[in-house]
Amino acid sequence: MSLIVTLARMEALASGRSQPLATVRHRHLSERPMVFVPLTTAGEAGAPLGALLGTDRAEPRLLVVPQPRNRDLRFAFLAELAARLLPHLESALDDVEHEQHGDEESELCADAPQLLVPNQPGVEFVRLLGRSMRFRRTAQDDPDAPHPVPTQVPLLGRWLTHYGERSRVPGSALLLSMTELLGRHWATGQSQLEDQHLGALLGWVAASDRDVEARDPAGQLRWPPAGPATDPAFDNHLLAPAVERYDADVPGAERQVRELIAGQLRPAWEDMWDGVELLRALPEGRRVGERWKRDRYSYTHHRDRVRAGEPPQPRRDDAVTAAAKLASREQAQARLDAQEALDDPLAMAARRLTGEAFAGEVVEVTPAWSEGKRPRPRPLVTVRSTDLPYLAVGGRAHRELPDGGRQSAELAAAPESGLFLLRLVSGMGRGKEPAPGSVPAAGDRVCWTLFEHSPRGGPGLPDPEDTPWTHGGPPVLGGEADSEASGGTGTTGGAEPHGRRLPAAREAAATDPAAGQADTAPDRVTTEDYL
């Protein structure tokens, strides 16, 4: 955490109000995002309990599994979820633009549907739902398949898998969590751990006085968590008895379960939309559109894969695909860091603090030219700054020109502490004289970065992670960001790059006849799966 962020948190704590961490909005926000607040059943992976979803704050759609252990009810939930979510996810398929890349023209969807969930576990749940749905068999796939599902279910599984996978690319915005969005733009006076509670985080940002830990005399939280996990006290004292009544066919029991679940979801639903409004009030960063274009490419490519009849994303990435994804995400992170700094003085301040950028005033400009047959302008610019960049003589610095172009310079000398003599080496046009506006004048304020403004990868090109699944592999489930953490868990796989993989289990999957089928075979289902 940057010291600037730490400081903002302290100020928030001292003032009792959140403090800004950004002066612009750094993520794309759709005009009509799909807000999805899911709940899961405790103790079972990816078992849905209920959800509120919709694109209209006034009209949330409630989906409920009144008996979470009933397979048919769960499948009904998934079918209804598909019926509600797919129209949104497929709403932008046909409105296309055409992009020219050299000789090739490619189609690009003009927009992409956005999915917003409350928190990071919500994002993980979307991935898990996607994983649990995309291998399901429909009656068309196999008339004899046990428990066939409507065609929309595996299709939604593929979309959710794609959105979940995309969400791992830094700066992407197809699937976002509200806690991450708010946390990027505001500092609260609590820890990041506590910020994972959307209600608590929003309490700070919207300056509403709320105690999200308070319980009523019956022991129920007054401000339920924003899912996907429910509070155990809710499960044990309210939900379980209601489900029991449902099992016993007590009249009105289903309605009661629905009301209970709606009651848990509604505060988060309102918080989601409050969050959307707070974020809308921030002006969008100038480079957000460029990143969103990458998201649109990602969306378009997935559309093409589905249309081409490719099979669902397989279970695991092969080593090459995994490495390529990792590399592209690192690149995306560097690009995001650079773009945020260029778009936002507050993000730049953090880079200045760490010596990766410096800002100051031009005190002197001396025209100069390179030697050789065709002399080029190489003016010397003296900048005074109180910043402390890690820049040695001969080192490179970059700045953005007023017309949006880029300029590089090298440090010619540092005559005294706080003075930087820079030789401009690019961004001045082709002539002998520098293009107008390309050389700063004495008194101008300039800001130089030591980092590249667009670290590799041209703008608007698809990311390597968007190579077709058939040419690469499926998403990595489990999160490579955690590989470090899992290195310390003492698994025998700790030395592997992906320590979270349990080698023995993987072996099992390979040697187990049931799991060793094609990587897109349906999951094994046993009668005891649903207790």
Added chain:
Amino acid sequence: MTAARSSTAVRSAPSDNTSARLRERLTALRGGPDVPSRPMDARALAALAANPGCDRRALLDGAGVDKGALATALGAPAAFGQSQFAFVRGNAFEARVKAEGGAELIRLLCARTGETPPEAGQVSVPDLTADGPAGRTARTGIALREAPVGGWTLLDHPMLSLRIAGSPAWLEPDAVAVHPDGSWSVVEIKSFPILDGGADPAKVGAAARQAAVYALALEECLAEPPPDMPTEPDAPRAVRDSALLVCPVDFSNLPTSALIDLRKQRAATRRQLSRLTRVSEIAERVPEGTSFDPTGQSAMQLSASVDTVPAAYAPECLASCELAFHCRSQARATGAVTTLGRAVRGELGGLTTVETVLAAANDTGHETPDGAESAESAGSGDTGGSTEPNTEVGGEDQRADPAAAALRRAASLRAEALRQGPSTVTAPTPADETPGAGEACR
């Protein structure tokens, strides 16, 4: 357990005295012999090992205080609990894994170790019932040693003990398997899934820490034969370095397994537990007559008692310690920076409260022009060149407390950026147009 140590009685006589005194002291802190001691389980021990820096927790756990009841009495009840949905599912899964007289579980183990799985009905599952935890522990100790070499034995919910700061903690692993070579394996059955060969690293880590505690208890059992069985067994007994983790595979209720290497965790936990002998030192520093017994004390009195023991609150406590809400409100009241996260401490040097941090950050009285004043001049934009430059900024900063200097720089950079901020940034402009006046970088 003390009886079992008779063989070392001569050497440890003085320390036995000490530990007897300590036990007495801890009993008094708990509220007297009538207040039942709350035994530590492996989860508590693993959590303890995760935050070993806290004296308060070490002493309360060491004294067997019911921290949940204490927190409630303090007016800050903990919010821990398990959903019965998870509970039911977990139990059903465990029952399934242990079906067929343990044969399924041994098969899962053999699949990982490469040993030959036994024929059906060839796993012996000894009866471990006995009175009280001490009795059950002794029974387990005997069963572990009586397990016939050359065959498989599965101990279903055995009881182990581990001495923590002089008093025994009772531990109940899901199972311990005795291999045909006589060695012992800890078995952990968890209900989180192994999905496509991977599992949640946080959960695997917690399971490994828990299994490491069991392995330590097995080591202790190995080192100290039960009293009724003092002679060396003829089989070469040893605790295996890996535990077997059994989890549901993917979205099913079918078990799959993995070996978790415990060596690192075991060493780390052993080190942290040995540090818990500090409990006696901590107890020494608590004023005579202090009691943590919630009955007969007001919340104020209780709080005063608890406060005699220093805490080390960090947000991680919220997930691992019943007293978290109490300690957090105290930490907040004193303005401790750690309420914002443990990592925060590192960058702030010796500054431990929000007040001192903010004072250092906004130290306008400081001689360096690096505070608000220079921020003013920097922020005044194109015409801001009139301020007399100070070229000694770097030198001054180096002489001063580096953390305070960094804070002042951070505060001034932040203030400058905010002044340039939203009010001056124009609405989003396409990259090819002239951007607004408040741009970060021109």
